[in-house]
Amino acid sequence: MRSAIFNKLSFVSLFLVIVLLPLFCLPFINIPLEISKGLLLVVGLASSIIFWAIARFFDGRMIFPKSVLLLSGFGLVLSFLLSALFSVNSQVSLFGTLLDIGSFWFIFSAFALMFMSSVVFRTPKQAKIVLFGTILSSVLVLIFQGVHLFFPTITSLGILANKTSNILGSWNALGLFAGFSGLMFLLVIEFFPISKIEKIFLEIFILLSILLIASVNFLLVWILLGISSLIIFVYKASLAFQKDIDKNEEEEKKHFPLISFIIVMISLVFFLNPSIPTPKLMSIGSIIPNYLKISNVEVSPPFLTTMSITKEVLIKHPVFGIGPNRFAEAWSMYKPSWINTTQFWDVPFNSSSGLLPTLLSTTGYINIFAWLVFFILFLIIGVKSVFSSIKNKVNWEMMAFFVLSLYLFISSFFYSIGVVLFLLSFAFTGVFVGLTTSSKNEEILISFLNDHRKSFFSILILILIVIASITISFKYIERFISVSYFNKALTASTIPLAEDSINKALELYVNDLYLRTYAQVYLTKLDSLVKKRESLSDPEKESLQAILDQVINSMQLAIKYDSKNYLNFQTLGSVYQRLALFGVKDTYNKAIEAYKIAETLNPNNPGIKLGIASASFALGKVKDAKDYANLALSLKPNYIDALVTLSQIAKSDGNNIDAISYGERAVSISPTDTELIKYVNSLKNRTNTPILIPTPTPSGTPKKP
Numbered sequence: 001m002r003s004a005i006f007n008k009l010s011f012v013s014l015f016l017v018i019v020l021l022p023l024f025c026l027p028f029i030n031i032p033l034e035i036s037k038g039l040l041l042v043v044g045l046a047s048s049i050i051f052w053a054i055a056r057f058f059d060g061r062m063i064f065p066k067s068v069l070l071l072s073g074f075g076l077v078l079s080f081l082l083s084a085l086f087s088v089n090s091q092v093s094l095f096g097t098l099l100d101i102g103s104f105w106f107i108f109s110a111f112a113l114m115f116m117s118s119v120v121f122r123t124p125k126q127a128k129i130v131l132f133g134t135i136l137s138s139v140l141v142l143i144f145q146g147v148h149l150f151f152p153t154i155t156s157l158g159i160l161a162n163k164t165s166n167i168l169g170s171w172n173a174l175g176l177f178a179g180f181s182g183l184m185f186l187l188v189i190e191f192f193p194i195s196k197i198e199k200i201f202l203e204i205f206i207l208l209s210i211l212l213i214a215s216v217n218f219l220l221v222w223i224l225l226g227i228s229s230l231i232i233f234v235y236k237a238s239l240a241f242q243k244d245i246d247k248n249e250e251e252e253k254k255h256f257p258l259i260s261f262i263i264v265m266i267s268l269v270f271f272l273n274p275s276i277p278t279p280k281l282m283s284i285g286s287i288i289p290n291y292l293k294i295s296n297v298e299v300s301p302p303f304l305t306t307m308s309i310t311k312e313v314l315i316k317h318p319v320f321g322i323g324p325n326r327f328a329e330a331w332s333m334y335k336p337s338w339i340n341t342t343q344f345w346d347v348p349f350n351s352s353s354g355l356l357p358t359l360l361s362t363t364g365y366i367n368i369f370a371w372l373v374f375f376i377l378f379l380i381i382g383v384k385s386v387f388s389s390i391k392n393k394v395n396w397e398m399m400a401f402f403v404l405s406l407y408l409f410i411s412s413f414f415y416s417i418g419v420v421l422f423l424l425s426f427a428f429t430g431v432f433v434g435l436t437t438s439s440k441n442e443e444i445l446i447s448f449l450n451d452h453r454k455s456f457f458s459i460l461i462l463i464l465i466v467i468a469s470i471t472i473s474f475k476y477i478e479r480f481i482s483v484s485y486f487n488k489a490l491t492a493s494t495i496p497l498a499e500d501s502i503n504k505a506l507e508l509y510v511n512d513l514y515l516r517t518y519a520q521v522y523l524t525k526l527d528s529l530v531k532k533r534e535s536l537s538d539p540e541k542e543s544l545q546a547i548l549d550q551v552i553n554s555m556q557l558a559i560k561y562d563s564k565n566y567l568n569f570q571t572l573g574s575v576y577q578r579l580a581l582f583g584v585k586d587t588y589n590k591a592i593e594a595y596k597i598a599e600t601l602n603p604n605n606p607g608i609k610l611g612i613a614s615a616s617f618a619l620g621k622v623k624d625a626k627d628y629a630n631l632a633l634s635l636k637p638n639y640i641d642a643l644v645t646l647s648q649i650a651k652s653d654g655n656n657i658d659a660i661s662y663g664e665r666a667v668s669i670s671p672t673d674t675e676l677i678k679y680v681n682s683l684k685n686r687t688n689t690p691i692l693i694p695t696p697t698p699s700g701t702p703k704k705p
Contacts, residue, residue, distance in 0.1 A: 006055035010048045014120050017044035017113070018427045019133040021420050022141045022177065025167050028158035030487040033169060034419045035098055035480065041109055041423060042476045046469040048116055053462045053469075060449030062458070065118045065437035069381055069429075072374040077111045079370040080104045080324055083363040087323025089562050094324075097511050098479050101419055102325040102351070102359060110426040117430025122438040127397040127431050134424075135188065135202075138181040141167065142208050145174060149215065149292055164296045169418035171296045175216030176411050176421060179225040182209035182263070183407055184400070189259055190232055191396040203259060210266060215292060217285040219271065220414050224407055226267025233260035299344055300416060301331065306352035309334045310361040321364035322564075327351060329564050330362050332602040339604075340636040346607050348567065355412040355422060375409070378429065382406065385436050395439060401432040482508035489517060495525050515558035516571050522551045523578055530582050548584065551575060566608070569598035573611050580618065591615040606632035610642050617649060625649055640666045640676070651683065659683050 017040060026036045056062055084093035084104040096103035121127050145166055148155040152163045164171040185202040188194060194202075213221050236257035273284040289295075301309075312334040313321055322330060328348045339345055351358045360368050382402040408425035411417050437443055448458035485505035492498035498521045506514050526547045555572040562568060576591035595612045602608060609632040617625035626649050632642040647662035663680035670676060 003055040003058035006051045006058070010051035010055065011120050011126070013044050013048035013051060014113075014116055015130060015133060017041060017048070018117070018130060018424070019137045020044075021137075021423055022168060023137050025157065025159060029484065030159075030491070031480075031483055033159065033167060034101070035483055037419050037423075038098065039476070039480050041113070041419075042473055045109065045113055045116065046473040048120065049112070049469045050466050052116070052120065053466050056462055057459065060455075061445060061447045063119070063122075064444045064446075065122075065433050066442040066444050067118065067381075067433045067437050069374070069377045069433055070115060070118060072370070072377050073111050073114060076367075076370040076374050077104075077108050079367040080107045080363065083320040083367055084324050086320040087326065089323065089326070089564055092323070092325055092562050092565075096325045097513055098483060098509075100325050100350075101355070101422065102327060102362075104324050107324070107359075110423055113423060114426040114430035114433070117427050118434040118437070120434070121431045122434040124395055124397050124435065127401065127435055130431055131184070131188070131397060131400060135181075135184060138177075138184065139205050142178065142181060142205060142212060145212060146208060149294075163292065163294055168420055170298060170416075171216055172218045172220075172298055172415060173418045173421060175213050175218040175221045176224075176415065176417055178209045178212040178216070179221040180404065180407055180411075180421070180424075182206050182213070182225060183228050184404055185209070186229060186232060186259060186263065187396075187400045187403060190236055190257055191399065206259065206263070210263070211288070214270070214285070214288045215294060216296075217270070217289055220411065222267045222270045224410060226264055226271060228403065228407060229260045229263040229267065233257050233264055236260060299347075301335075301349055301352045303353045303357065305336060306354075306357050306361060308336070309352075310357070313362055314365065317364060319364050319366055321362045321367065324359070324363055326362045326564070327358050329566075329601070332566050332605070335604055337604050337635060340606055341638070345636060346605065351416040353416070354414050355416045355418075356409075357413065358416065378405075378409075381436065382432070385432075395435060398432060398435040398439070401428045401435065405429045405432060479509040482506075482514070486514055486517065489521060495521070495528060499525065510557070510561065512558035512561045512565060512568055515554045515561065516568065518554045519551050519558075519571065519575055522547050522554070523575065526551070526582060527578075548579065551579070564601060566598040566601035566605070569594045569601065570608055570611065573598065573608075573615070577611075577615055577618075588615045588619045592619075604635060606635040606639055606642065609635070610639070610645060613642075613645055617645070617652075622649060622653065638669050640669055640673075643669075644676070644679070647679075647683070656683060 020040060021037060024037055024040045025033055026039075029036075081104055084090055087093040092103075094104045096106075100106060121130055144155065148160065148166070149163055152160065152165075156165075160166065166174045168174045168177050185206045189199055189202050189206075213225070270285050309330050313330050328350045331349050352361065356371070360371060382405075386399045386402055405425050405428040408417070408421050408428070412422055412425065446454075446458070448454035482505045485501045485508070489498045489501035489505060492501055502514065502518045502521050506518060526544070529544060529547070552575070555568065555575055558568045559572065573591045573594035576587040576594060580587040580591070592612055592615045595608055595615065598608045599605070599612070609628045613625045613628035613632065616622075616628060626646065629642050629645045629649065633639055633646065636642065643662045643666040647659045647666070650656070650658035650662060660680065660683045663676070663683055667673070667676055667680055
């Protein structure tokens, strides 16, 4: 009796995690969506594990699926763990800033979700409850996001900034979720026995999901939904035209899959129509976004560029890679130079064009092999189970969970789908495994109350599982609370408030992002004290040196936390340059030293080279300054700051002709910059050169003077 109660509590906890993942958010609290969903995952999953373990104390037995797919999933987690442990910065790879999606702990959580789903949801009835619960949550998400498109202010919840903001993450992720929902509704309509009212209800929401997909207009969604619907249509149509002796079966087979056919045709139209409107023809895909005035641009490294970065990582670190959750470092080290011609030249991308390529790019051949084994087994077992379900016309839940998992895994290869969809792919895979193994009686039963030796070790393991679940939940909640203090520090209106908030955040969790912010807060405080000068009180004068020590110490701790993040060294260099302005001696040399380490970690970044140039120029090393400024300009020919620096160097040498030339090149790039124009004019006034201000053409390209 007591075990049944705790089994139900475990079921409800895990059910709520899966069903609420798309919906869950913390409104009117300045917490990123993915972090809040991580809170739901950790607390809900831990609760389910604890209740399940307590139930085992009472009934004295454990039932586990006997599945090679689960075993391969465990191998996947093990490969991530080894890669993280062999990483130079293992703490970054193990956990990240806060359960980062590429970290070992996130992958471990996803596997734990899959494993518990296979253990808890083992019968078609339980799987159907999960499926229909997910349908209900999907319906609520579609309704909310549909309303949000027309009333973004009213439905902002204090966390959604504009129309394209949503509770799934990115705008394209919402489109993929709408496709996932539409496919789920279609599977239920075509394969599950439901009433006419339920069918009409699902058809309405298929229409809503299609409208939402059209609003997003992400080509990948149309491809996946169209192909999935085509396969369903072909199967159902083949049954419709097949004759059978049995009357009941014949009536069922004569049902023509009209909904599937309509979805295929709609997907085909959006796929074939140009995605970019021409002057003569407006794209069908652009009609709804134009009507709703939706503008959305998502930028990520192209797939081929990701593969070239992966190749470089594998050459130098073939077995374990550089470690999970370190794509930004790989990007900084091996990014192509052409990126400097774009506006994203100084963006440290944390992910590539797809989530799976991101995970594979930094974890070596052992992890690539583990993923291949997992997906090959998933496809083999899934296809066999689907054909078995079709042949026997039973357990349609098994087929539905496999198809929906496959949709999500394919999506994750071509796009960085985010936390919700990636976790749902593992959860649905777990339900599929549970159904497959229970239907074939392929389960492992461990009874331990009748044997005192088994009982001792089994109870000990269960207690350790409970303790670990509570500990992990507590540590995550601590770090979760630190995020709120960190956000308060970023948005603080006064220095004391920012100082207090960042200190509280660091008390709960120390990482390089918080430490860099800590340094900036205290630099601002130092700046405010220096501006007072003569009006400084004695305690304030005494605190100046302490503040200097705190700033430097915080950056040294940031470097100790992650010695491969170029941002830590670049920030340290800029900190030393700021301190030089406050009159601190011998800081320019230290700034150059920090910048040069950052340069080794991000060799194609022109901003770092310009930092070396400016620090060298301040030291009077004119030749070094000129060389590094030219290097920056060679990497980024339209780099205005580099041109201005070269102009100032030429001016200091008394070469006003070159100074004016560099200045005019800068003005030609940014012809509306009034400060830049004043600077060039001041140079020309000194040489009595006529003042020529370039006039931009209608296209935005400046004319030559």
